[in-house]
Amino acid sequence: MSNSLEKIQQPIVQEMVEFEKKFRNSVKTDVWLLDNIMNYIIEGKGKQMRPMFVFLTAGICEHITEATYRGAAMIELLHTATLLHDDVVDDAHYRRGFFSINALWKNKASVLSGDFLLAKGLLLSIDNNDFELLRIMSTAVRDMSEGEILQLQKSRTLDITEEVYFEIIRRKTATLIAACCGVGASSSGASAEIVQKMIRFGEKIGIAFQIKDDLFDYGTAEIGKPVGIDIKEKKMTLPLIYALNKTEKSKKRHIINLVKNESEKPQKVAEVIDFVKKSGGIEYTMEIMQQYYREAEEILADFPDSAYKVSLQNLVKYTIERNK
Amino acid sequence: MSNSLEKIQQPIVQEMVEFEKKFRNSVKTDVWLLDNIMNYIIEGKGKQMRPMFVFLTAGICEHITEATYRGAAMIELLHTATLLHDDVVDDAHYRRGFFSINALWKNKASVLSGDFLLAKGLLLSIDNNDFELLRIMSTAVRDMSEGEILQLQKSRTLDITEEVYFEIIRRKTATLIAACCGVGASSSGASAEIVQKMIRFGEKIGIAFQIKDDLFDYGTAEIGKPVGIDIKEKKMTLPLIYALNKTEKSKKRHIINLVKNESEKPQKVAEVIDFVKKSGGIEYTMEIMQQYYREAEEILADFPDSAYKVSLQNLVKYTIERNK
Numbered sequence: 258m259s260n261s262l263e264k265i266q267q268p269i270v271q272e273m274v275e276f277e278k279k280f281r282n283s284v285k286t287d288v289w290l291l292d293n294i295m296n297y298i299i300e301g302k303g304k305q306m307r308p309m310f311v312f313l314t315a316g317i318c319e320h321i322t323e324a325t326y327r328g329a330a331m332i333e334l335l336h337t338a339t340l341l342h343d344d345v346v347d348d349a350h351y352r353r354g355f356f357s358i359n360a361l362w363k364n365k366a367s368v369l370s371g372d373f374l375l376a377k378g379l380l381l382s383i384d385n386n387d388f389e390l391l392r393i394m395s396t397a398v399r400d401m402s403e404g405e406i407l408q409l410q411k412s413r414t415l416d417i418t419e420e421v422y423f424e425i426i427r428r429k430t431a432t433l434i435a436a437c438c439g440v441g442a443s444s445s446g447a448s449a450e451i452v453q454k455m456i457r458f459g460e461k462i463g464i465a466f467q468i469k470d471d472l473f474d475y476g477t478a479e480i481g482k483p484v485g486i487d488i489k490e491k492k493m494t495l496p497l498i499y500a501l502n503k504t505e506k507s508k509k510r511h512i513i514n515l516v517k518n519e520s521e522k523p524q525k526v527a528e529v530i531d532f533v534k535k536s537g538g539i540e541y542t543m544e545i546m547q548q549y550y551r552e553a554e555e556i557l558a559d560f561p562d563s564a565y566k567v568s569l570q571n572l573v574k575y576t577i578e579r580n581k
Numbered sequence: 582m583s584n585s586l587e588k589i590q591q592p593i594v595q596e597m598v599e600f601e602k603k604f605r606n607s608v609k610t611d612v613w614l615l616d617n618i619m620n621y622i623i624e625g626k627g628k629q630m631r632p633m634f635v636f637l638t639a640g641i642c643e644h645i646t647e648a649t650y651r652g653a654a655m656i657e658l659l660h661t662a663t664l665l666h667d668d669v670v671d672d673a674h675y676r677r678g679f680f681s682i683n684a685l686w687k688n689k690a691s692v693l694s695g696d697f698l699l700a701k702g703l704l705l706s707i708d709n710n711d712f713e714l715l716r717i718m719s720t721a722v723r724d725m726s727e728g729e730i731l732q733l734q735k736s737r738t739l740d741i742t743e744e745v746y747f748e749i750i751r752r753k754t755a756t757l758i759a760a761c762c763g764v765g766a767s768s769s770g771a772s773a774e775i776v777q778k779m780i781r782f783g784e785k786i787g788i789a790f791q792i793k794d795d796l797f798d799y800g801t802a803e804i805g806k807p808v809g810i811d812i813k814e815k816k817m818t819l820p821l822i823y824a825l826n827k828t829e830k831s832k833k834r835h836i837i838n839l840v841k842n843e844s845e846k847p848q849k850v851a852e853v854i855d856f857v858k859k860s861g862g863i864e865y866t867m868e869i870m871q872q873y874y875r876e877a878e879e880i881l882a883d884f885p886d887s888a889y890k891v892s893l894q895n896l897v898k899y900t901i902e903r904n905k
Contacts, residue, residue, distance in 0.1 A: 288727050290734035342692045345669060365733055368666045368692055369726045375699065376723035383716045391715075392707045399700035403612050405693045410614035 262304060265571045268564040269312040272321055276308055280330050283381060284374070294370045298337055307332050307437050309572060314441030314455050316565030317557075321445065327381055328390045328440035334378030335394055336433060339401060341371035389443045393456075397436035404428025408492070415513055417493040419502070423464070430470075431463025438462075458556040465549040466576045468542060471495060475530055475539055485526040491516055495545065496538035497529070503536060550577050586628060589895045592888040593636040596645055600632055604654050607705060608698070618694045622661055631656050631761050633896060638765030638779050640889030641881075645769065651705055652714045652764035658702030659718055660757060663725060665695035713767045717780075721760035728752025732816070739837055741817040743826070747788070754794075755787025762786075778880060785877040790900045792870040795819055799854055799863055809850040815840055819869065820862035821853070827860060874901050 266273060284295045311329040315321045344367045375398075382391045408425045411417045438459030442452045471494035474487040487494055493516075501509050512532055519525040533539065553573050560566055590597060608619045635653040639645045668691045699722075706715045732749045735741045762783030766776045795818035798811040811818055817840075825833050836856055843849040857863065877897050884890055 286727060288731050288734065291727065291730045339696070342696060345688050345692050364669050364688065366730065368669050368695075369729045369733065371692075372663070372666060372699075372722060373726035373730065375696075376719050376726060379703070379715070379719040380723060383712065383719055386712075388707065388710075388712060391703070395700050395703040395707055398696060399704060402693045402697035402700060403610060403615065406615045406690065406697065407612050409689055409693065410612065 261571065261575055265313075265568045265575065266309060268316065268568050269309065269321070272312050272326075273305065273308060276312075276326055276329055279326055280333055283330050283334070284377060286373070290366070291370060291373060294366065298341075306572075307336055307433070310434060310437035310459065311441040311444070313565050313569045313572065314438045314459075315445040316441075317560050317563060317569055318442045318447035318451055318455065319445035324385070324387055324390065324444035325441060327385055327387055328444040331378045331382050331387075331390060331394055332433075332437055332440060334374045334381070335398065338371040338374040338378070339398075339433075341367045341374070343405075387444075389452075390440050393436050393439040393443060393452075397432045400428040400432040404430075404432070411493065412491050415491065415493060415517060417498060419495065419498055422493065422495055422498055426464055426467040426471075427460065430467040431460045434463035434466065435459035454556060454559075458553055461549045461553040461556070462573055462576055465546050465553065465573075468495060468546040468549070469577055469579065472539065472542060472546070475533060485523075485530060488516060488526050488529050489520045491520060495542045496533045499541045500533045500536035500538035504532075508532075546577055550574075585895065585899055589637075589892045589899065590633060592640065592892050593633065593645070596636050596650075597629065597632060600636075600650055600653055603650055604657055607654050607658070608701060610697070614690070615694060615697060618690065622665075630896075631660055631757070634758060634761035634783065635765040635768070637889050637893045637896065638762045638783075639769040640765075641884050641887060641893055642766045642771035642775055642779065643769035648709070648711055648714065648768035649765060651709055651711055652768040655702045655706050655711075655714060655718055656757075656761055656764060658698045658705070659722065662695040662698040662702070663722075663757075665691045665698070667729075711768075713776075714764050717760050717763040717767060717776075721756045724752040724756040728754075728756070735817065736815050739815065739817060739841060741822060743819065743822055746817065746819055746822055750788055750791040750795075751784065754791040755784045758787035758790065759783035778883075782877055782880040785873045785880070786897055786900055789870050789873040789877065789897075792819060792866060792873070793901055793903065796863065796866060796870075799857060809847075809854055812840060812850050812853050813844045815844060819866045820857045823865045824857045824860035824862035828856075832856075870901055874898075 281299060284299070286292050286295070308329040311332060312321055312325060315325040315328075345364050378394070379391065382388070382394070404425050404427070407421070408429060411421060411425070435456045436459070438455040439452055442455035447455070471487065474485060474494065475496055476484045488497070497516075501512060504512070512529060515525045515529055520529075550573065554570070557566065557570055557573070605623060608623070610616050610619070632653040635656060636645055636649060639649040639652075669688050702718070703715065706712070706718070728749050728751070731745070732753060735745060735749070759780045760783070762779040763776055766779035771779070795811065798809060798818065799820055800808045812821070821836075821840075825836060828836070836853060839849045839853055844853075874897065878894070881890065881894055881897070
């Protein structure tokens with residue numbers, strides 16, 4: 258699988274190396290603690306999917322420019338900021354037992370470092386008059402925080418419909434990939450219409466990506482997060498929402514009660530997973546994911562053939578076929 | 582004292598009412614939990630010093646414009662975001678005993694609502710092409726987070742010089758008032774030179790403001806925060822730093838040891854306060870505050886006379902004379 262990501266990177270391999278260097282420079286600071294946190298983050302970064310989306314969409318639309326590098330850096334700064342903010346200790350951490358006074362100290366450091374990165378990202382674009390990129394990104398920050406809060410709100414009530422689920426994942430996850438594609442397109446000099454098209458493309462892929470992630474909670478991942486963790490955290494995802502909707506009232510009440518009050522017990526989590534599987538929740542969810550995938554593919558089909566297009570097609574495919 | 586703030590507001594009283602309305606509209610959202618948090622914040626807001634600085638500096642430079650309202654709203658959004666982020670539970674809260682699982686849940690909500698407000702502030706300025714205001718604000722966010730992190734870093738080591746103290750308060754507190762004055766000036770159409778002058782003015786007032794706040798920890802406030810809370814939190818402020826610097830080694834070690842290891846005991850905090858008072862730390866700190874005050878006054882003196890100027894002079898005076 259990682260081999261396939263390497264292949265996808267081929268048309269932009271030089272750009273990715275160059276980008277890495279520029280990004281490191283952009284986060285330097287004279288505050289020692291902050292500089293340490295930044296180094297730690299840079300070392301630990303993952304698959305680089307976001308910059309890949311930025312460079313490939315710039316390539317498919319027009320061509321990669323200096324603004325594309327800045328756009329990718331801005332996205333990384335912003336994404337890292339949201340990861341740091343996500344890291345703040347909450348009651349889910351408490352329940353799972355990752356908890357210490359030291360974690361509380363880190364809380365403050367995480368929030369503040371996140372703010373610092375946000376500001377760095379903003380200044381990078383302001384100083385270069387990248388106002389269109391800035392608009393795309395700020396919209397993404399707003400939507401992402403709204404989505405996260407919507408999810409937080411619903412995690413306490415558990416009254417969640419498919420509509421709300423899609424609203425949450427659209428704002429929470431899809432927005433960032435949509436922003437990558439919008440930033441890539443805009444940085445290449447594409448027309449407003451094409452930029453909007455790429456934002457729609459990114460949104461569809463982002464939704465498919467999150468659905469795939471939610472499926473991993475039912476044991477379809479090779480490695481990665483342990484099975485049932487969403488249920489433990491009372492996070493209602495599509496397989497469970499679907500299964501609950503097609504079940505008779507008393508069974509529904511029983512399952513909701515398990516999630517609400519007994520989700521710390523492994524055998525109860527297993528019961529919920531079993532219920533979802535027997536109700537066809539997995540198949541239904543996979544079918545929905547495929548629909549989003551096909552819609553994204555259709556948008557790509559309109560673009561002229563190029564190495565970038567092939568890579569983007571493979572990246573889209575990777576999104577729904579990956580098993581970690 | 583509150584009477585004096587009312588008098589200061591006189592030349593901008595209509596603008597402040599109008600601003601209040603516009604600000605409420607600017608934070609609306611369709612996410613119920615977020616909307617609730619916003620209402621709670623709006624109800625609880627304080628003396629409105631920041632918008633006052635924005636409107637008065639706009640008035641003294643040229644005149645109040647539509648951009649001044651947006652600038653003031655942007656500042657409030659940003660400031661509220663940083664307050665929310667500041668609210669995140671840390672080990673100081675833990676030590677002081679404000680701590681519950683519910684507080685952990687609120688952590689997440691605080692961070693996310695803060696991000697939402699930041700994004701709202703950004704979009705407000707981007708949508709209106711207020712790029713200069715945006716640059717002033719983003720610089721402020723960067724400096725404030727650096728300052729907070731510097732303080733966090735130093736709170737663990739306690740090796741803090743006067744130089745570091747000024748560096749922290751300049752970045753942490755003064756930057757925001759400097760941004761208010763810069764945004765006010767810039768929104769009025771003032772030249773780059775005047776904008777820079779007002780930023781310097783705001784920085785001086787901001788430093789004086791923070792020094793005044795730090796003095797309250799030694800019992801000079803009428804009401805407000807309890808005495809000795811900074812010492813309890815191992816926050817080194819100017820009176821203590823000065824007192825330590827002019828003391829012989831063994832006494833210095835003893836006091837640092839009290840702050841480091843026994844600051845939860847009221848009688849030890851009292852001992853530290855007594856030490857500072859006897860060393861002349863209060864008088865020294867007041868003299869430094871007066872210096873910043875005079876420098877700010879001198880900058881104002883260059884501007885032509887107007888009701889705005891009189892109010893700004895009074896606001897500056899209020900900063901160092903207030904007793905809460």
